[in-house]
Amino acid sequence: MVSILSFLTTVMSIAQNPEELSLFSISQLTYEGAFRLEASEFGVSDLNYSEGPIAYNSKNHSLFIVGHAHQQAIAEFGIPELVKSEVLADLNMVDSPLQPFVQVLDGTPDGNPEGIDRIGGLYVVNNGGRQQLLVNGYEYYDAPGDNSLTTLVINDANNLETSSLKGYMNFQGGAGHTSGWISPIPTIWQQVLEGSHITGQSSGIPIISRTSVGPSAFSFQMEEALAATNEIATKILMDFSLAEPLNEDLANETGTNDIWTHLSRATYGFIVPGTRTYMTLGNSGGHISGVCYKCSQDDGNLCGGYCPPQASDEYQHYWLWDMQDLLKVKNGTLASHEVLPYDYGIFNTPFQASGMRAVGGGSFDSTTGNLYLTVQKGDTEQGTYARPPVVVVYNVNGPISNTPETVNVPIDETTNIRIYPNPTSDKITVSGLISESKILLTDVRHKVLKNITTTESTAEVDLTPFSVGLYFISIQNKETGTLHTEKIVKR
DSSP states (O other): OOOHHHHHHHHHSOOSOGGGSOOOOGGGOEEEEEEEEOOSOBBTBOSTTBOOOEEEETTTTEEEEEOBTTTOOEEEEEOOOOBOOSOGGGSEEEOSOSEEEEOOTTOSTTOOTTOOOEEEEEEEEEETTEEEEEEEEEOTTOTTOOOOOOEEEESOTTOTTTOOEEEEEEETTOHHHHSSOEEEOOHHHHHHHTOSEEEOOOSSSSOGGGSOSSOOEEEEOHHHHHHOSSEEOOEEEEOOOSSSOSOSOTTOSSSOOOSOOTTOEEEEEEEOTTSSEEEEEEEEEOTTTOOEESOBOTTSOBOSSEEOSSTTOEEEEEEEEEHHHHHHHHHTSSOGGGOOOSEEEEOOOSOOOTTOOOEEEEEEETTTTEEEEEETTOOOSSOTTOOOOEEEEEEOOGGGGOOOGGGOOOBOSSOOOEEESSSBSSEEEEEOOOSSEEEEEEETTOOEEEEEEEOSSEEEEEOTTSOSEEEEEEEEETTTOOEEEEEEEEO
16 A cells, blocks of 8 residues: 555656646635735726736736726736735735836737737746747627637837737637637646647627637647747637537526526636646626526616626636546547536635626746736725726645546545644644544645654644644545545644
């Protein structure tokens, strides 16, 4: 039987086969804190009513962010110290940008021939010592559904105002399917997916017939994207259409559609490192009361388009996908619309403004495991008409999700083990142990802090010598080999 110490040693190593990695659980995300952004005008725009696409810049520990929906300009703001609070007034405020807002959509050499007027995604590229910014865009109301262009490049991300631009190019796969988020593919997945990055998009914008009616995923090589002058090659990993949507009952007339409706939209997607999970985040609604069109809601509001009859029936949402399925699509053994999420549901961040419950955009920093998300119109305390987003930060706590299935340690899904109190300030009790068990206390970097073997049904683990923070308890039953793991918070 594999010892739990050997198990954790294997966890720390990089698995040779990405398909043998474990799936990620949404419960593994931990809230790290948040910060606010000043609503004032900087340059040609401000952050009020920003739709929220962002890109993390590791060089400056900053975020590029798209401002007011009307101007679609880009600025760069430094990231202050995070405050782990759900009270808006507690958060640190960034009162001025590193670079003010600059409009780029109409500044390309080709003159924006398709009238792209919305930014769908941003990504910072370190290209041979030069920082560039990849920008995905789309036309908000492409009535004929005939746009093909998706992408431009800001050649000098450190000088938004004076930088030259390149574009537009187009990602293979259709503009309504590839013009949204951009995220990195972990190294272990790059060879099998034949790409270094993912681009995606979804319905939830006008003219649904031109979009992926469900989150999409297309892999591409960043090097090729930066060198392209026309088309950027992609590999399809997941994609839907109006004829073959993620769920056919988009108005939820049956009352059973809890996955994707006319009100659903994904705004960010990325592969969680150390796992075989593609996580997509955004918003959804109508799962309880259905979806109506230009109707009156129960709060008296007259909808301008699709909305739920019950005004509160909208929420931030997540969808988790098994990369094994996406790989089957890429290899041609599964249709792109046949992929289903293995988990999905409501994803509640703090600071959701009244009536606006949406994740505007996201960016993942693979060096820290931090996931940056914008809560649309989340800051309601900067004036009557000021509605900038709030940036919330989560961590994927990657090490615990690196469990390769090849270790062959069965996970105990029917355990009677209880670990309490949690959070704790000193000791925890582990109960429900059967026969001989090995207990390991580790920190987030998998350093073993305590190693206990016991034949008792109950054991105590003392955390008083350790600092406040997140820890992991792993319990292996030596007779059956079953493994139980839980997060412990010391406060």
